[in-house]
Amino acid sequence: MMTPLYKYGFFGDELSLVVAFVLGIGFGFCLERAGFGSARKLAAQFYLYDMSVFKVMFTAIVTAMLGVTYLGWIGWLDLSQVYLVPTFLGPQILGGLVLGVGFVVGGYCPGTSAAAVATGRVDGMLYASGIFAGTFVYAEVYPWIKAFVNSNEMGQVTLPEVLGLPWGVIVFAVVVVAVVGFWGAGKVERWIGSRS
């Protein structure tokens, strides 16, 4: 049996939508458990007194990254069949910047806004409405910005490929950076906490 199951024909499109729903439940449950239905908790990341966003995000990344590495190593996961979003370096750098600003202005990101709406946050509902409005505006101006949006295309590339280092080395480096980061985040939280 080879995974990804869907890519190896174990089930079809209809069932994949059920899978999406179930995975979404797990996703939303973990987000709310972490308190990410709350804009104040999310924004706190950028005021340094609650680094949960960093902790949750990087723990999730490290967990999944180690998972694919080991599953690929023992031959249970065909990583080449896992979809990698193509890299468009310029738009993605600008997009990240804009998203970061939107995060602090609005207090959510698309996923957490869904969690916020589900737990009754009215500001989350306004935020989600804002996403719809912004999407409409984006679609309208798309013909003019299309050239930029599709610039700096690098295809589907990973850090190991671009840096010329083995996959395992980058994995190890990410784990070390994350663990050091977590230790540092705790220190920053305590320092900020002792000042206020």
Added chain:
Amino acid sequence: MPAHTPDPAHARPGSAYANPYVAGVGLGLVLLAAFVIMGRGLGASGAFSSTMAWLVNLVAPAHAQANEYFQGYLGDGTTHPLKAWLVFEVIGVMTGAMLSGLLAGRVHLSIEKGPRVSTAIRLLCAFAGGMLMAFGAHLARGCTSGQALTGGALLNVGSWAFMIMVFVGGYSVAWLMRWQWR
């Protein structure tokens, strides 16, 4: 509806937020399950695009189909735009979040805001933030769920660049926006 909610983490005894590292491992396992079962990661912004494309197509079909961005989400007409993987996933996110919230007594109509800002301004900022977020996410082909989490775990170059810039962008305006949160 209270304009300034007490800290939800203490809404009910024993309903404090989970250890972020434990929540992170849980989230990572869900992401891993997505890789192993579907061969793709999680996401969110795409669901908004699909829904918007469907809405515009409902109200003004000619305009929607002439628009290149929406056309991508409407496809060739053989599949309904709302029958999209991300749409079902986001509905799941709302379901799961509500479930967790109900278990912890954290579901009630409220507005999250800092002590110094008015409700109206906060709601305006939420809307504006959402619009900015939409632009950022569509430019980057994903948001923190699709790009940072999914692409981060797969060591995707664009995703890591995106993720770093999200933190840069956030921290650079945090001081300017502090009146909203502190």
Added chain:
Amino acid sequence: MRWSALPLNRKLAAVALVLGAGALFSQPHRGPVVKLDTRELAMIVEQQVDHVTPAELAAWIVEGRADYRLLDLRSESEFASYHIPTAENVPVSALPDFPLQPGEKVILYSEGGIHAAQAWMLVRAQGHAAVYTVLGGLDGWKDEVLFPVMPADATAQQRARFEQVAAIATFFGGQPRTAEVAATAAPGSPALPAVTTPAAPELPSMAPPVAGRAAPAAAPKKKKKEGC
């Protein structure tokens, strides 16, 4: 410091670091997606070091060499009606999943050589360097080995050489011919010999190809964007 006495966060960090260190030794799974070094491959093609002639192959079979694997890329039915002795049947579609030992010498042939040349690219792209094609494919095998033609105005030296070639042809059940016979031969003749193992030292039996795992389903047709 006892493990159970450590706070949860420290335990998680320790587990992460151990697994991260372990990952240093990991090997990525080789899926069907490959990377090609185009310059290297172009050089090899130009230098023509990527093929063997039918005559060379015939000599190796006669000698009883067992240091190579000969793969017939045609269909099962074509293979059954005739194949070069010692060949294994691996249709092109089964090639990506066909297990090859690193360092194993692989020789490919098809009817005329085009499929073999394409398959050569596939095998090389998977990182297997010792792969060659039979120049001219089965057609070349027929012309050079099975049914060699002696030119009408052959010199004594050429006749002597042809003796050797003819002997090999007979060995494989073929038929050496003179130029006049070949010129007047009806199209489609002579018929290919029955598939018999030539009277050569017993060659080690080649294990039949292992049934490949289920091939990945074709990527679902992109009716809509697959994004985030």
